[in-house]
Amino acid sequence: MASKQLAKRSEVEVIYKWQLEDLFANLEEWEQEFRKIKQMLETFPSFQGKLADPQVLKRCLELDDQIGQMTERVYAYAHMRHHEDTSNGQYQALSERATHLTVEVSNVTSFISPELTALPDDVWDTLLHNESLSFYKNSLEQLVRMKPHVLTEAEEAILAQASVMANAPQTIFTMINNADMRFPEVKDEQGNEVELTHSRYGHLMESKDRNVRQQAFAAMYDTYRKQKNTIATTLTSNVSKNIFYSRVRKYPSVLESALYGDNIPSTVYTNLIETVHAYLPLLYRYFSLRKQALGVDELHLYDLYCPLQSDFDWKITYEEAKHTVAKALQVLGEDYVSQLREGFENGWIDVYENVGKRSGAYSWGAYGTHPYVLLNHQDNVRSMFTLAHEMGHALHSHYSDHALPYRYAQYTIFLAEVASTTNEALLMEYLLKSANVQQRLYLLTYYADQFKSTVFRQTMFAEFEKIVHERMEQGEALTADELSKIYYELNLLYHGDAVTVDRDIELEWARIPHFYTSFYVYKYATGFSAATAFAKQVIEQGQEAVDRYIQKFLQAGGKDYSIEILKAAGVDMSSPEPIRQAFAVFESVLDQLEEVLRERK
Structure with missing residues (x-):
């Protein structure tokens, strides 16, 4: 492969x-x-x-x-x-x-x-x-x-x-993005010409060769720039659809209509953005650490995913990833690991990228049959965490489907990212225990990147969605250039002075599939916070917390409102405390990262 x-x-x-x-x-x-x-x-x-x-x-x-x-x-x-x-x-x-x-x-x-x-x-x-x-x-x-x-x-x-x-905007975007769009060839670290793809882009952005990262970054967004007007029309058509449905159904706004089904107050969404803004100095601190560790005069956006050590290459095959994930999740009990291995070995997972395959990763399926997981696996740490993440989704569905009848088995989107991210947190905890200095540096960098990507970045996406919908609700027509302007200004805010915000990033909105499942991405940030709390409880409280997590959360499906399910399982998302705990963990990661960087010197 x-x-x-x-x-x-x-x-x-x-x-x-x-x-x-x-x-x-x-x-x-x-x-x-x-x-x-x-x-x-x-x-x-x-x-x-x-x-x-x-x-x-x-x-x-x-x-x-x-x-x-x-x-x-x-x-x-x-x-x-x-x-x-x-x-x-x-x-x-x-x-x-x-x-x-x-x-x-x-x-x-x-x-x-x-x-x-x-x-x-x-x-x-x-x-x-x-x-x-x-x-x-x-x-x-x-x-x-x-x-x-x-x-x-x-x-x-x-x-x-x-x-x-x-459904046309999402369908059209999917066909443009996965079937019709072709990217140029770029050179890998060995100087070989390889076709740029969605999956390979993430791998190339982790390259220790800065030239590889830079050319992949430029090639990706140059391709989207050529399609920007078509994709802008597709995206704004989706927003117009959302506005139509919210008004026809007599909601005050698209945001409130999107949250109403889960019984989530709109203040949960707006408070998340405000809280993340307050903690942006922690993100700026991380960027400064990354800039210092890489020893670069300017930290560019294509420098934000590569390892901080150029002489360290951590290859993890798919088989190794399965073994490690199973070991890490043993803290969730024998039954959980047994179900996990069942998924690994019995046709739940589509592993590797092939011509025409949908990009990214997901877990899906149907009640009455085991869940499925789509991957585009690369032999790296990120793909191992993706495996843990998607199997978290799959086993959440598996447990809820077996515990509840069809009508009540499906959990809400608000809960969807909690089990998956709990798995990632437990995998990280497991890996850090036995890591050497180089691995520890890699993992802490990865952990910090997870906070950056899951809490800060997804909140930036959520803020972009909020701005775009509000402006179109007010009657504004948004062109590709206007969308790019909004997006670029948000990148300036979220990256601060430590990062040189490359102009090409203004086109990133054109490649985000989640913008067609509107007001979804904020749930990554809230889910990360809840997952951080669950992982902490499992590690500190043992079997009592495991039983509560499986019985009160994984097996609860959608039989109650989302916030009530979380509360019964031991995490109160109506309180700001879980989000504060997540940022406390992020600050601890930065402290450890600073310590490891000093040791490396």
């Missing part, structure tokens, strides 16, 4: 591919499920206008759950096949059909919420206290809460039909 040229999908060894056959043995099985869903949808009209009857409502919700679970499987399979090779026309068509099916399901079932929310209060009281509906009580109570933002039946049907168009 070390070839300079990317392998075709057909050339990748089976042991490094996920087994989507565990979802559907073949395309014919997928087609059968697809057709069955279409047939089952024909039953829904018989429920319409009759949901005030508890027994009719129960049958309707049971069918809704059954079809929802089946559609999830069909959708996940089609899109993961597409992500294996985004240039494969057969799987492009499959994913489009799956998307259209979800729209059809949404359209056919769109009467449920408006019909229920239109019921008189006395009928609602009867439904909520009916014994046969006790299983659905939490869902019904949440629906009552959503009542002010649910439209009429006809209006909901129109919105459901419009969802294909609403």
Whole structure:
């Protein structure tokens, strides 16, 4: 897998591919499920206008759950096949059909919420206290809460039909970014010409050769500069979509509409930005340490990811990464590690990059089948942490799916980054215990980079989203140049005087896929804070904390509001304390980093 040229999908060894056959043995099985869903949808009209009857409502919700679970499987399979090779026309068509099916399901079932929310209060009281509906009580109570933002039946049907168009900005960006965009060749540390890709870019930015980093940085953003107007239109179209939906559903702003489903006050978002601003001097301190350690007159943005020692090369193969991650997570107990190894060895993971494969990494899947993990593994420390991170997501889903029925198993996006980042924190703690001076320097640098990337950088992304949405809500038209200006000024604020903020970074907004899942990225920062607290509890309190973490958090799915789940598990995110603890850890990392740098001298 070390070839300079990317392998075709057909050339990748089976042991490094996920087994989507565990979802559907073949395309014919997928087609059968697809057709069955279409047939089952024909039953829904018989429920319409009759949901005030508890027994009719129960049958309707049971069918809704059954079809929802089946559609999830069909959708996940089609899109993961597409992500294996985004240039494969057969799987492009499959994913489009799956998307259209979800729209059809949404359209056919769109009467449920408006019909229920239109019921008189006395009928609602009867439904909520009916014994046969006790299983659905939490869902019904949440629906009552959503009542002010649910439209009429006809209006909901129109919105459901419009969802294909609403998804267009993200779909178009994905195709530009993964299938159509081609990057030039650049020279690696050995002087070999290699094709620049999304995955290789991260690897090249860690190169100890500054010229390699600089040319990769320039080549990446020169490519995006050529597409900036198209991508700007795609991004602002996504923002316009968000504004449309927030206004139609009568929310005060897009931000509040994005947070409402998780029952998160908008002050959590704005307070995060304000708190991070207050702690920016810690980030500036880190940049000064990095500049000093590298011995450069100017610290550029392409100098922010490389190791601080030029004579240290820490290669970690995928097999080594699996072994180390399993050892590090033994503190979470025998059952957790057993489930982890099950994922490693039984087709959960798609490991290596290939031609056309979706960039980045994620965990996904469908209820009733084990989760899946997409990687683009490189033999380095970063990829080992990515493995730990994505398996954290996967096992969170695995535990919640086994503990809860379909309707309540899915955890919210607000909780999504906690388990993954807890794994990373525990891996870091494990590695630091046995590290030599060189490894310790590398790890502390990596840890500091994680704070930079997960707390500070994601908050900068969150602030960019907030500014862009607010300005468009006020009626401003944002061009590529205006987006670049906003983004560049934020980079100046977040990097301070110790860093030379290269002008090319103004185009980075054009390559961030998360901007198409709007107001998501702040959850990395809040999730990091909660994860820091969980990891600290596991290390200091042992089995008691492990049991609480697994039973009250991993197995809690989405059966309660996110903040309440965290509170029950021992982390109160309604308080600023977890965020303060995270910054205290960051300051401790900087202290240790200074000490190691002195030892190295």
